[in-house]
Amino acid sequence: MNNKTIVFTGGGTGGHVYPALPIIELLQEKGFRICWIGSHTGIEKRIIAEWNLEYYSISTGKLRRYFSFKNFTDIFRIIAGLFQSIKLIKKINPAFVFSKGGFVSVPAVAAAWLLKIPSFTHDSDVVPGLATRINHRMTQNTFLAYHESRKYMKSHDDKIVISGNPVRSDFFNNEIPLPETWNKKLDGRPLLLILGGSSGAKQINLLVRECLDELTRHFTVIHQMGDELFQQEAEREHYHPVPYLNEELPALLQKADLALCRAGAGTLWELAVTETPGILIPLRVGSRGDQILNAEIVSQRGMALILEEKDMTPSGLLALIMKLYQDESLRKSMVENCRNFVNKKAEDVIVSYLLKES
Known part of the structure; x- marks a missing residue:
């Protein structure tokens, strides 16, 4: 193939960016140049800078499912973003465009469609986001994480590929070394790893604080609190x-006896890959309900337990943690279910389709 350039797009949250990294790494190994189209101020701009990729900014407007005056003003931002994307994609001249979702991806995918350049998209959640459902009409293939996700796509079923979610290669390595400073902190005790996401989870932090005396009797607790809540x-x-875990997270998950976390799609697949028994507290307020459905899917598969709303108290959390820790057969069953769930690497599946286009 003569054209070795690919444009990636997506953003708004880390979940619309981080899963792209394993795909990008595979493509770079094959000699492809990678560019990213994102927003002027979104989290994707910072992440892509850390990856040392070419980054291009466009105007963006949010795609809301509810009435808001901003829906009218954002139309003009989206139109501006479309024309900016057309100009950029003409200049970059990629072999194809790959979207990881989020509202910023729609202008780039639409621009590719208008320029007759192939595009692809991937969605990590059980219920694909609105941007993915719009992009799906214009893509060559749409990659989804779960078989259950297919029913939410109303047309073009022949374009759907169930790929799973890409996970960084470090999470598959059960021999990855942990820095000595962390080994000293573990001190040979059972490890409870608490993950609130990059921005933290105030609800989890408050619940854990009330349980600490009892938790530290049984575990060494490493708690990712979030940058703002640290x-x-x-x-x-x-x-x-700690404010945030990044490079050390794969090794810590490999060593963890239990994990307590939200139910973002990326986190759930990292638990599955590292075969870590988990307790989930899905985000319920201020979301479209995707974490609730994500949590239900993995719970039904016997990979994790959910702390239900009625038990959302320090005593309820402590009881569930101790129940899982003391039930060795349940934890072994979770490990086996995680192992059976991840039977292929999503990035390998996705890249095999992308290379057909190249």
Whole structure:
């Protein structure tokens, strides 16, 4: 293939960016040049800078499912973003465009469609987002994480590929070394890893704080609190709060006896790949309900437990953690179910389709 350039697009949250990295790494190994089209101020701009990729900004407007005056003003931003995308894609002249979803991806995919350049999209959640459903009409293939997701796409069923979710290769390596500073903190005790996401989870932080005395009797607790919610002074014996975990996360998950976390799609697949028994507290307020459905899917498969709303108290959380920790047969069953769930690497599936186009 003469054209070795690919445009990626997506953003708004880390979940619309991070799963693209394993795909990008595979393509770079095959000699492809990767560019990214995102927003002027979104989280994707920071992440892509860390990956040392070419980044191009466009105007964006949010795609809302409810009435808001901003729906009218954002139309003009979306139109501006479309014309900017057309100009950029003409200039870059990629072999194809790959979308990871989020409202910023729609102008880029539409521009590719208008320019008769092939495009592809991937969605990580059980219920594909609105941007993915719009892009689906214009793509060559749409990659979905779950078989259950297919029913939410109203047309072009022949374009759908069930690929799973891409996960960084480090998470598949059960021999990855943990820095000695972390090994000293673990001190040979059972490890409870608490993950609130990059921005943290206030609800989880408050619940954990009320349980700490009892939790630290049984576990070494490593708690990702989020950059904005981080409290260094909270550190105490057997309790280690951190603002964010990145490079050390795969090794910590491999070592963890239990994980307590939200139910973002990326986190759930990282738990599955590392075969880590999990307790999920899905985000319920201020979301479209995707985490609730994500959690239900993995719970039904016997891979994790859900802390239900009626049990959303310190005592309810502590009871569920201790129930899972003390039930060795349940944890072994979860490990086996995780192993059976991840039977292929999503990035291999996706790249095999992309290379057909190249």
